[in-house]
Amino acid sequence: MKGFSLNQATTKRWPLEDLVAGCVKAGVPAVGLWREEVAEYGLDKAAALVRDAGLEVSSLCRSGFFQLPDWRDSNRQAIDEAHALGTDTLVLVSGGLPEGxxxxxxxxxxxxxxxxxxxxxAKAAGVRLAIEALHPMFCSDRCVVATLGQALQLAAPYPADTVGVVIDTYHLWWDDQVWRLIEVAGREGRIHSFQLADWITPLPEGVLLGRGLPGTGSVDMRRFATAVREAGYEGYVEVEVFHEDVWSRPGAEVLDEAYAGYRAAVE
Known part of the structure; x- marks a missing residue:
């Protein structure tokens, strides 16, 4: 694997310029970016900032949401943004059920x-579409793709170098089929992104914000990292955490803890 990447969501309130400077200072080689924050900062400006700092963009989150009327235009725009940022991986969250x-x-x-x-x-832009399965509790409103098996079925008709899957520990740790399916995804060359986040309990009232930094919850991170490595994945390992307590802390402190959690699981 290439190494550690800090997903921007983990330090959501850390300004992009500070995040980039913090990664450079810590020797972190890559960042995962989010479309909303990039748009707020300015697409071309963000691309130049990261490029000039010598960082790679491991992925752009997120597009998809295919239940919405404008899905064609919004997803094409996301592909253009990924290309402009210099990343080959666009994460797709499918969206929930159409209204009614x-x-x-x-x-x-x-x-x-x-x-x-x-x-x-996407192929013309050199961008891979990485389908992310979310925990089943998000099926109704956020993502009807709830298992790695479903994600692989959706990817199967299309070239592996253009359509693949995300292995996200937070969303997949509960599934007893995940180990076999990681092997399948690896054989097919469809693992396009690997993300670490822990499952912590009790879940907060805002369930979406229930992720913990690696090593703080119930997930066997090392088993995932070993399975993904043995399946042939050679990309970056992103730490992507959503939690108010994490977001409220200084970005550099969170970066250090995320990096330590990565090393404990992967190295």
Missing amino acids: SRDIDGARRHIGDAIGELVPY
């Missing part, structure tokens, strides 16, 4: 067809 619908099978079929429409555009 209970047809989850139909929603998944639509996602597969929509990804197929984006493939030629």
Whole structure:
């Protein structure tokens, strides 16, 4: 694997310039960026900032949300943004059920067809579409793709160098099929991103913000890292955490702890 990457979400309130400077100071080679924060800072300005600092962009989060009427335009724009930032990986979160619908099978079929429409555009831009499965509790409103198996099924009709999957420990740790499916994803060359975040309890009221830094919860991080490495993954390992307590701390302090959690799991 290439090494550690700090996903911007982990230090959400750390200004981008400070995040970049902090990574350079700590010897961190890469960052994972988020579209909203990049847009606020300015796309071209952000691309120049990261490039001039000598950092790589391990991924851009996120696009998808195929239940929305503007999914074509918004996803093409996201592909353009990923290309401008110099990353080859755009993370897709599928989106939940269309408003008023209970047809989850139909929603998944639509996602597969929509990804197929984006493939030629993404391939021309040199951007890989990385489908992220989210924990089943997010199916209704955020992501009807709830397992690695479902993500691989959606990716299967398309070239592996353009459509793959994200292995996110927070979302996949509960699934007893995940180890076999990581092997399958590796054989197919479809592991496009690997993200570490721990599962901590009790969950906060805002369930989405229930992730912990690696080593603070229930997930066997080293088992995941070993499985992904043995499956042939050679990319960066991102730490991506959403939690108010983490966000409220100084960015440099969180970076140090995230880096230590990565080393404990991976090195």
